[in-house]
Amino acid sequence: MMRLVDSRGSSCSRSTARRVSLWLGSALACSSVLASAQEATFAVQAKKVLTGTGEAIDSAVVLVENGKIRAVGAGLAIPAGWTVHQHDGVVMPGMIDLGATLGGSELLENHESLTPDLRVAEGLDLWDPSFAAWLGAGVTSVYVIPPTGSVIPGSGAVVKTAGAAAQRIVAAEAGLEIGLNAGARRRDRAPTSVQGTALALRDLFGSPEAQASVQRAKRGELAVFAHADGVGEVRLAAQLAKELGWKARLVGPALPDQALAIARGAAIPLVLRPLDYGAEERTRRSYGALGATPHPLGFASLAQGGAEPGLRRGAALAVRAGLDPAIALRALTGGAAAMLGLEARLGTIAPGRDADLVWLDGDPLDLGTRIVAVFVDGKRADRGAEGH
Amino acid sequence: MLALFTLCFAALSFEALSLEAQGAAVPKLAEDPRSAASTDTRPILIQAGAVIDAKGQRFAPGSVLVKDGKILAVGSGLVAENAELREFGARAVVTPGLIEANAELEPLERAEEGVEITPRLRLADGLDPESRAWAGLRRNGVTSAFLSPSGRSVISGRGAVVKTMPTADDRWILDAAGALKATTGQEPSGGNIVPRFGRPNSIFYRRPTTRMGVTWEFRKAFSDAQLYAAARQAGGPLDPDAQVLADLMASKGEIRMRARLLQDIRTAIRLAEEFGLRLVIEEGIESFRSPEEILAAKAKLIYGPTLFQPAGIVFGFGFGGGSVRQQETDRNYLATPARLHAAGVEFALGSAEYAASDRGLAHQAAIAVHFGLPREVALRACTVVPATWLGIDKRVGTLEVGKDADLVVWSGEPFELATRPVAVMVDGAFADAQED
Numbered sequence: 001m002m003r004l005v006d007s008r009g010s011s012c013s014r015s016t017a018r019r020v021s022l023w024l025g026s027a028l029a030c031s032s033v034l035a036s037a038q039e040a041t042f043a044v045q046a047k048k049v050l051t052g053t054g055e056a057i058d059s060a061v062v063l064v065e066n067g068k069i070r071a072v073g074a075g076l077a078i079p080a081g082w083t084v085h086q087h088d089g090v091v092m093p094g095m096i097d098l099g100a101t102l103g104g105s106e107l108l109e110n111h112e113s114l115t116p117d118l119r120v121a122e123g124l125d126l127w128d129p130s131f132a133a134w135l136g137a138g139v140t141s142v143y144v145i146p147p148t149g150s151v152i153p154g155s156g157a158v159v160k161t162a163g164a165a166a167q168r169i170v171a172a173e174a175g176l177e178i179g180l181n182a183g184a185r186r187r188d189r190a191p192t193s194v195q196g197t198a199l200a201l202r203d204l205f206g207s208p209e210a211q212a213s214v215q216r217a218k219r220g221e222l223a224v225f226a227h228a229d230g231v232g233e234v235r236l237a238a239q240l241a242k243e244l245g246w247k248a249r250l251v252g253p254a255l256p257d258q259a260l261a262i263a264r265g266a267a268i269p270l271v272l273r274p275l276d277y278g279a280e281e282r283t284r285r286s287y288g289a290l291g292a293t294p295h296p297l298g299f300a301s302l303a304q305g306g307a308e309p310g311l312r313r314g315a316a317l318a319v320r321a322g323l324d325p326a327i328a329l330r331a332l333t334g335g336a337a338a339m340l341g342l343e344a345r346l347g348t349i350a351p352g353r354d355a356d357l358v359w360l361d362g363d364p365l366d367l368g369t370r371i372v373a374v375f376v377d378g379k380r381a382d383r384g385a386e387g388h
Numbered sequence: 389m390l391a392l393f394t395l396c397f398a399a400l401s402f403e404a405l406s407l408e409a410q411g412a413a414v415p416k417l418a419e420d421p422r423s424a425a426s427t428d429t430r431p432i433l434i435q436a437g438a439v440i441d442a443k444g445q446r447f448a449p450g451s452v453l454v455k456d457g458k459i460l461a462v463g464s465g466l467v468a469e470n471a472e473l474r475e476f477g478a479r480a481v482v483t484p485g486l487i488e489a490n491a492e493l494e495p496l497e498r499a500e501e502g503v504e505i506t507p508r509l510r511l512a513d514g515l516d517p518e519s520r521a522w523a524g525l526r527r528n529g530v531t532s533a534f535l536s537p538s539g540r541s542v543i544s545g546r547g548a549v550v551k552t553m554p555t556a557d558d559r560w561i562l563d564a565a566g567a568l569k570a571t572t573g574q575e576p577s578g579g580n581i582v583p584r585f586g587r588p589n590s591i592f593y594r595r596p597t598t599r600m601g602v603t604w605e606f607r608k609a610f611s612d613a614q615l616y617a618a619a620r621q622a623g624g625p626l627d628p629d630a631q632v633l634a635d636l637m638a639s640k641g642e643i644r645m646r647a648r649l650l651q652d653i654r655t656a657i658r659l660a661e662e663f664g665l666r667l668v669i670e671e672g673i674e675s676f677r678s679p680e681e682i683l684a685a686k687a688k689l690i691y692g693p694t695l696f697q698p699a700g701i702v703f704g705f706g707f708g709g710g711s712v713r714q715q716e717t718d719r720n721y722l723a724t725p726a727r728l729h730a731a732g733v734e735f736a737l738g739s740a741e742y743a744a745s746d747r748g749l750a751h752q753a754a755i756a757v758h759f760g761l762p763r764e765v766a767l768r769a770c771t772v773v774p775a776t777w778l779g780i781d782k783r784v785g786t787l788e789v790g791k792d793a794d795l796v797v798w799s800g801e802p803f804e805l806a807t808r809p810v811a812v813m814v815d816g817a818f819a820d821a822q823e824d
Contacts (some may be wrong), residue, residue: 013520067592188499188590188591188592189502189590189591190500190502190503190591191500191502192499192501192502192503192591193499193500193501193509193514194514195500195509195510195511195513195514195545196500196502196506196509197434198510199500199506199508199509199510199513200514203628230516231516231517231518232514232515232516232517232518233516235515236513236514237516239513255518258556262556262654264509271584342428
């Protein structure tokens with residue numbers, strides 16, 4: 001079978017043309033395949049398609065039309081005149097990072113600790129180089145959040161890591177960020193304690209004059225991403241969610257299995273930090289103990305810019321510790337999209353969804369697997385980056 | 389007489405066991421791995437050289453029979469056929485689990501420092517079940533504790549009463565809204581700054597900066613709450629903070645005031661009297677100077693910690709010679725508990741910020757005994773007295789049939805300097821010795 005994509009020859013997409021002239025300058029060979037990948041309609045024939053719902057289809061075809069997925073399945077008829085791209089590997093949906101601070105250093109209003117009406121979307125630099133790094137790692141959508149340095153640093157936005165500028169912000173106010181963890185508090189600005197944080201939040205959500213975003217969060221129209229580290233903070237998050245009517249997501253618990261025991265009763269989805277190599281045995285066991293839980297899971301790098309999100313690696317390490325691989329994959333894709341309320345657009349390869357696709361040369365949770373190409377809205381967007 | 393007593397208990401225990409054999413329902417809590425011990429229906433029989441029940445009885449040799457987290461029987465030479473036997477040897481002594489009446493734990497963040505008056509703060513909101521402090525408390529033989537908010541604020545909020553073995557649910561929290569804590573003396577003002585130059589760029593540019601200022605803050609808060617209560621009666625708007633203080637005054641409730649030096653103890657007594665509150669004095673380092681004033685005020689005294697700190701030497705550094713703790717406690721004396729007892733003051737012992745350390749309650753009680761406090765008074769000051777004052781005496785404080793199976797097995801006679809707790813049981817489960 002013809003290998004259609006050469007991992008270095010990927011620099012000719014329209015969306016990256018400007019960068020090409022700036023960064024590379026040299027004439028890398030533009031294969032006809034890649035040029036044609038910018039067409040409005042094309043089909044991908046892959047050895048395996050992971051749809052993001054937990055399903056895997058062998059020898060499948062994905063039909064892409066005007067940046068959306070038209071159909072996916074084995075043995076689909078390809079309309080006459082469509083270009084066909086062969087990929088002798090795996091195609092999966094673009095991954096979703098459920099929390100990273102990309103797009104600038106000025107995203108935290110330091111003066112006060114509760115600033116719920118600040119929107120990260122209004123301070124965001126879409127051409128921050130971190131977006132390209134995330135894209136190269138197969139992440140096509142990021143829930144961009146203010147840095148976790150305040151109790152309510154503001155609301156986060158869902159942003160594509162590539163694509164036409166006008167379409168990159170998928171949701172300008174996708175969730176309200178709330179920090180119950182130590183990183184949200186400072187000694188020289190109220191509240192300085194976790195008890196004080198609880199009281200400040202109860203007062204804010206109890207106030208009829210609270211800001212519009214708080215009112216929306218109270219009505220469950222705006223998801224609350226509650227950052228909690230220790231078990232005590234996790235328990236407080238669940239308690240506040242119940243009291244204050246939050247549609248809550250629990251972000252970054254240090255011991256996910258203990259958080260799960262609390263979150264399950266309260267029906268709160270869990271957003272995990274990627275497991276790292278340096279993690280303690282206790283932490284590793286805790287990730288592993290999640291096993292094949294049906295509880296909604298996602299991953300957030302919680303990175304502040306940087307060279308890579310480490311999402312795929314973190315998920316793979318969690319799988320090595322005992323997390324079910326299908327569960328981990330869903331958490332990176334469809335599960336994460338559902339947590340953002342954007343499952344109709346992101347996270348799965350299904351008719352009508354955005355054609356955000358990642359081509360890999362093997363199992364995504366195998367650390368040796370490379371990312372071969374990344375498509376955003378049906379257009380090849382990576383610059384031939386080696387897989388991260 | 390004793391034999392009759394024992395027989396009676398033994399009979400009781402058999403009756404309870406046969407009830408169990410007939411299939412009494414035991415709630416299953418399989419979700420919670422830590423409750424595994426309490427679902428184990430097999431009783432545990434603890435045998436030691438002696439059992440002191442803290443009600444005036446000493447059984448030697450002594451046994452305690454425990455089942456489903458409760459005490460089934462206490463006596464001498466108990467027998468229970470299907471029980472798991474735990475023998476600790478002839479030298480070991482069993483007492484009720486100690487109750488730490490004043491624990492200020494470091495992992496519970498310091499007070500909310502943004503404001504001086506935070507009566508609605510609840511320490512229970514900041515509890516960390518994973519903290520190492522619980523094992524530290526258990527190492528001192530402590531099975532229940534009042535967790536006191538920090539003294540960094542004038543009125544810092546409500547404490548919590550907990551068992552020292554956290555559970556995955558909230559069973560371990562006995563009282564999430566414990567007594568309201570206030571602090572006199574130097575600590576609340578320590579760290580506040582007077583703006584002299586530049587812009588005030590921190591929340592610490594504020595009053596109070598002296599102990600008089602601290603008193604002023606307290607008095608103003610309660611006076612304002614009195615005015616508020618009157619205005620509220622006339623249909624005024626709700627102020628939730630003032631409401632807490634107004635409710636406390638209306639119910640003649642309890643205020644816990646940390647007061648170390650005599651002038652601070654007097655201030656606490658005066659303030660409690662002014663606003664009609666029942667007073668609990670924490671620490672009371674200089675209480676020995678005027679026990680009659682404490683008796684006259686009918687204040688409950690939680691004395692301690694006592695520190696080995698030779699008079700005249702102030703440790704630490706900084707302006708004014710040492711930390712607030714060191715400045716305010718270099719007048720503590722090892723014989724203070726004995727002197728208080730001689731003066732007729734009933735008190736509980738507390739170890740404040742040392743509660744989870746090797747200078748915790750077991751050590752505090754040992755010092756008190758070593759310097760003249762009768763042993764049985766020391767035991768009461770760590771068990772029955774705090775249990776009653778904290779309102780948990782129906783469940784803990786003595787070894788009695790039907791009470792929670794919270795107990796300590798000591799390596800020898802309790803409160804000797806060379807004696808240590810060798811095993812601690814909370815709600816019928818021994819703490820993991822490895823972990824502790």
